[in-house]
Amino acid sequence: MAQISAENIGKRTKQEERRMMWRSVKANKACYLMLAPFMIFFIIFTVVPVVMSLPMGFTDFNMAQAPKFIGLSNYTTLFLSDKIFVKSIRVTIVFALFTGPISYILCFLLAWLINELHPKLKTVFTLIFYAPSMANVYTVWQLIFSGDMNGYVNSFLINLGLINSPVQWLTDGNYVLGVTIVVQLWISLGAGFLALRAGFQNIDRSMYEAGAIEGIKTRWQELIYIVIPSMGPQLMFAAVMQIVGSFTAGTVAQNLVGFPSTDYKAHTIMTHAFDYGWVRYEMGYASAICMILFVVMYALNKLISKVLSKYMD
Amino acid sequence: MAAAVNTAKLKASNKQAGRKVGGTVAIFIFLSLLGLFMLFPIYLTVVMSIKPVEEIFIFPPKLYAMRPTLDNFKDMFAVMHQNRVPFSRYVFNSIFVTVTVTVAQCIFASMAAFVLAKCRFPGNKFINGIIVVALLYQSNVIYIMQYIVMAKLHMIDTYWALILPSIASPMGLFLMRQSIGQVPDAMIEAAKVDGAGLFRICWQIVMPNQKPALMTLIIFAFQAAWNIQSGTVVFQEQYKTLTTVAAQAASAGLARAGVAMAVSVFTLVPPIVIFMLAQRQVIETMAHSGIKD
Structure with missing residues (x-):
């Protein structure tokens, strides 16, 4: 008894804390049971591979021999002597700045405008805007932007008399990034867009009715005072999807303007990782690249969720 | 005064405020042009x-x-028929894999999302954090590690390799969690007072109100499962799916452009059908939603 000092009063011992925790775990048995089916598959096929891949960035790993620990040298090489990586950072930033915010705004704007229409038209328009992200149509875009006169864009411009000879859309360094951005925007009304559409459908009708009684007069007012405040979770979901989509894009460029693209003009960080991972089999180096990308995306995600939660409350 | 209240009520019964026909027409025209x-x-x-x-x-x-002409489609099917395995086998594989993945993914993700969004228990925050990290962590090394895990579990070259890795989708869980989070706590508390268990609350009270999100998840899950590229985890012809074989038929560069287009059209049809069916459900829910805070 004499040992009770002022600072120990009110503090639980570690043992007590553990017992409390255990009791609370037992009390919530049902929660864990309902989580279990998902978590089992999630741990085996996502968590374990991710954890296994984390240390790879610090190794030299060519898939044939066992990984060799080399400390931070992958990271120092990346920033100090890999000129193409530095270039790919710039390309990724330009690419993400164009595709990310634009397609995020488009997702929301279109989801909202569609919501203003008759129910039958809603389905049709939602399908029209979502269809590109379902389709696998690199071949058709290659034909559209084809560098000879058979390309649709070229033949259209030649017929109008705007150009005299075909433009090499897919190989001219001045155009490759622009073309990639257009195609990426075209397919980017995907998961985020559909989630926002679902969010609109889930807003309770009584909210609109209450709004009308309280003097809301226009669509804009309704959007700002009723819709946006009750769409926080969907806006967050769409934001995460846009971050992932715009920062990890690489397949579009690879399929469209070739790999590597002219002068590395459409060479994103993810393309760089692909280059080292699947072409040169330097998995350690590729992991380091992906790790840097992850850190950037995570920071951005934190930032956006802060901004959104501030706005929603 | 009474008249003002009456007009307000009348407006309210017209569902939404301030809808001018001109505005709606303008929206329709704008969407149509962009849609083209x-x-x-x-x-x-x-x-x-x-x-x-x-x-x-x-x-x-x-x-x-x-x-x-339908030659391109004929060519596509001809190539697919040349294999050792009858064509119907690919059809069966695709349906089996897609349906299993979609159903399992929706059920598991809904339950987990409900618990993560609406229950407080030790580890909740931690798991929520991990889901977001998993969404953002895109590394090309993961596939190798996943392959190693599958090999250790002796799953390579079986249906399991196609089905099990796709069941737990962090994106699906995240979508459902965001949506279920909007359900008023009072509703769940009321059900608890009435003596309903968590499982019943989830399926009989929360999920019937989550049609839009659930239908969206079905679209995502179906689309992803239908497009699973089986070539890297199964090598025997009898486990390959339709989309994989169709892609093989198309892979000959621009010379086969026509067939490639036929393949694109062919693989796009089932997801569009599912999309139409699911979206109709989404839009119908709007007519009579019943959540009250």
């Missing part, structure tokens, strides 16, 4: 798929087929 741009490449894909080969590379390129 969005549809153009898909329209071209369909047109190319019914063009004979010699018509694909002419100048000036035509926006329609002069002599429409």
Whole structure:
């Protein structure tokens, strides 16, 4: 008894804390049971591979021999002597700045405008805007932007008399990034867009009715005072999807303007990782690249969720 | 005064405030124009798929087929029929894999999302954090590690390799969690007072109100499962799916452009059908939603 000092009063011992925790775990048995089916598959096929891949960035790993620990040298090489990586950072930033915010705004704007229409038209328009992200149509875009006169864009411009000879859309360094951005925007009304559409459908009708009684007069007012405040979770979901989509894009460029693209003009960080991972089999180096990308995306995600939660409350 | 209240009520019964017909027409026109741009490449894909080969590379390129033909589709099926395994086997594989993945993913993700969004228990925050990290962590090394895990579990070259890794989708869980989070706590508390267990609350009270999100998840899950590329985890012909074999039929560069277009059209049809069915459900829910805070 004499040992009770002022600072120990009110503090639980570690043992007590553990017992409390255990009791609370037992009390919530049902929660864990309902989580279990998902978590089992999630741990085996996502968590374990991710954890296994984390240390790879610090190794030299060519898939044939066992990984060799080399400390931070992958990271120092990346920033100090890999000129193409530095270039790919710039390309990724330009690419993400164009595709990310634009397609995020488009997702929301279109989801909202569609919501203003008759129910039958809603389905049709939602399908029209979502269809590109379902389709696998690199071949058709290659034909559209084809560098000879058979390309649709070229033949259209030649017929109008705007150009005299075909433009090499897919190989001219001045155009490759622009073309990639257009195609990426075209397919980017995907998961985020559909989630926002679902969010609109889930807003309770009584909210609109209450709004009308309280003097809301226009669509804009309704959007700002009723819709946006009750769409926080969907806006967050769409934001995460846009971050992932715009920062990890690489397949579009690879399929469209070739790999590597002219002068590395459409060479994103993810393309760089692909280059080292699947072409040169330097998995350690590729992991380091992906790790840097992850850190950037995570920071951005934190930032956006802060901004959104501030706005929603 | 009474008249003002009456007009307010009348407006309210008209559902939404301040809808001018002109505005709606303007929206329709704007969406239609943008929609044409969005549809153009898909329209071209369909047109190319019914063009004979010699018509694909002419100048000036035509926006329609002069002599429409189903040859490209015939070629595609012919290539798929040449394999050792009967064509029906691929159809069965695709249906089996897609349905299993979609159903399991929706059930598991809904339950987990409900618990993560609405229950407080030790580890909740931690798991929520991990889900977001998993969404953002895109590394090309993961596939190798996943392969190693599957190999250790002796799953390579079985149906399991196609089905099990796709069941737990962090994106699906995240979508459902965001949506279920909007359900008022009072509703769940009321059900608890009435003595309903968590499982019943989830399926009989929360999920019937989550049709829009659930239907969206079905679209995502179906689309992802239908497009699973089986070539890297199964090597025996009898486990390959339709989309994989169709992609094989198309892979010969621009010379096979017509067939490639036919394949694109062919693989796009089932997801669109599911999309239409699911979206109809989504839009119907709007008519009588019943959540009250």
